[in-house]
Amino acid sequence: MTVSDFSKVFKQLQNKPSKLKKYIKHNKPKTRNFGPTTKGCRRCGSNKGHVGKYGINLCRKCFREMAPKIGFKKFI
C-alpha cells in the first residue's frame, strides 16, 4: 500500500472499524516536536525548502509565485 499521507487510507478502511483501529495503532506516524517535518508550507503542505522568515511559512516554490502579491520586489 503506497500513499503519500497517513490519513488517506482511512477512506478505504471505513467499513472495517477493527482493521482501522489496528492500522492506526501500528502505522501512526511519530509525533515530533522539532525538525523539518514539523514545519510545512501553508499553501501546498510541502516541508522541503521552507521559508519561515518574517512568518511567511511557505515553501520556496510557493514563495516565488506569491512574492509579488505579498510585496517583495526582485533585486536586480
Ligand SMILES: [Zn+2]
Ligand atoms: Zn508550497
